[in-house]
Amino acid sequence: MSSDIQTKFDFIKANTSKINEVDFENLTFGNVFTDYMLVCDFKNGAWEKPVIKPYEPFTLDPSAKVFHYGQAIFEGMKAYKDENDDVWMFRPYENFSRFNKSAVRLCMPEVPEYVFIDGLKELINLEKSWVKKGKGNSLYIRPFMIAIGSGVIAQPSTQYRFCVILSPAKSYYSGDVKVLIADYYSRAANGGIGAAKAAGNYSGQFYPTKLANEQGFQQVIWTDDATHTKLEEAGTMNVFFRINDTLYTAPTSDRILDGVTRKSLIDLAKREGIAVEVRSVLVDELVEAAKNGSLKEIFGAGTAAVVSPISGFQYKDEYIELPKIENSFSAHLKEKMTNIQYKIEEDTFGWTVKV
């Protein structure tokens, strides 16, 4: 570690590394973690000194508030290795600022920049050998914060733990993705916490997603909870619709996560001369466009797979398969985006940050 960093971070060395036990060709997403993690606790109204230390279990009281009141937020981001063995994070300041927005909404303390950003750099630097070269390989980064204070009274905790763990990854989604459009269940309320990356949002999605899986759909596209007429987002992705040659995606709101991939794709599409309109697409409009042939593509956008093409959708009793197309916007945008992420093409946006 650099001496500048040593004054900001404590460091506890691991005795051994697990890296040689890992089969990097056959990774399942989110199950293997690197040797170190970053931990920083908040107590008595202040952040303690962050520590980088061996990945190890947490010891928490059974009454810890995270277990009872769901005060827990997270981020999902990635780092990529270029051909010169340099490692780059993608728009980490976006995740940092979203993390702190989530923190405010869940009544948790904001994490200082030196803990989040410098912490990420230092931790990833230490674990550089876990990041493999080549498109498709990446290091998935999971910053999260949980309420560790004890007591079963429904009030915000006074103690928190911020932690970052790292997991080497290959691409997340695979195969044809068929989606079910929600007509009863919802993921977020107006004035709720849908725009926060809050743990509780995901727990509510599992059951409706399981029902969809049982009917042969991989994902649910959520609609607004009041009318179920506006298409909003998918499980862990924002959603784009291509009607004729225009891309549409829902505006962010209280109910929708302000995805980093979504906003990057909007910028990239514009640069590539693709028309983008940020507005709600209605379910009826989608069905009609599918029927009259103007609906060309639907794709999800998220850190995991960058873009994930959707091959068809079910709405109520009707399943509509999308035509296969050549030169899809989704493939083009994915190519352009990953070229930036892996430093194959010039990053004219200044999105990549060296570790």
Next chain:
Amino acid sequence: MSSDIQTKFDFIKANTSKINEVDFENLTFGNVFTDYMLVCDFKNGAWEKPVIKPYEPFTLDPSAKVFHYGQAIFEGMKAYKDENDDVWMFRPYENFSRFNKSAVRLCMPEVPEYVFIDGLKELINLEKSWVKKGKGNSLYIRPFMIAIGSGVIAQPSTQYRFCVILSPAKSYYSGDVKVLIADYYSRAANGGIGAAKAAGNYSGQFYPTKLANEQGFQQVIWTDDATHTKLEEAGTMNVFFRINDTLYTAPTSDRILDGVTRKSLIDLAKREGIAVEVRSVLVDELVEAAKNGSLKEIFGAGTAAVVSPISGFQYKDEYIELPKIENSFSAHLKEKMTNIQYKIEEDTFGWTVKV
């Protein structure tokens, strides 16, 4: 332990008891726990043998799903000691069935009756000396379940922990309770998880409640998220409104917790000859009733305080203080209910279950 129970539960004896260190006259809610807890893990598709063992911390992987995806549910119930030193639970089968409804909605396994109900009986029996006699004293019971499987992929866990911890309690709410009626924030979506006692629901309430606290209100009364016109429930209480001599309370729905106190008060009010109507009360209707003098009482209903009278409410820019009244329904119903709970009056409903 009875030998019947020994075959169903493992038992690990504590070396010492903390009971003599506890000041039972000055308890703050939910901070002191008894010597034992019940733990039962779900692994490989089945519940393991439950164990009653000393209260102690959990050791969990940093990637445990409860930290990332909020798969966590709980119940809140109480036991009371009568004058013969017998301890009684209040309607535990209601909590048991609500717990399993929450489990289904969060894609978690249902807990078998012998684990939940027999487990409670056995655990509380062991901790009988922690339940003090006299109205106001009780044992707060916190069954909960968390996802303990590891892995940062947004999918339901395959491993869970069911646990029960016990906390001696005195009354929860105190003083005047002034409430703010929500006109922007919400706690639950249509088709969401508001009807489940899910940890994630509470994390979303903290921030709006903090804003209300800063304005001098102890609680928020939530309204429906789509229109903010229907009065729904408070932080951890259902809500009743008395207009003239009729009590109104919102019907349960996807957005509202089906409170045990609420349903008990409805039955009790009917028995006492008080008219009860289960229907949504509109904010406008409340303001009008307050102004024309027909609004007599508002009170919260929940396990913590049974009933908690509300002295006034703020809606947008207007604060309306309720007149003080004699012979309030809330005081009468609270008296009747606690008389049943403490076995002072006959339990004609069959609500109390001996430990």
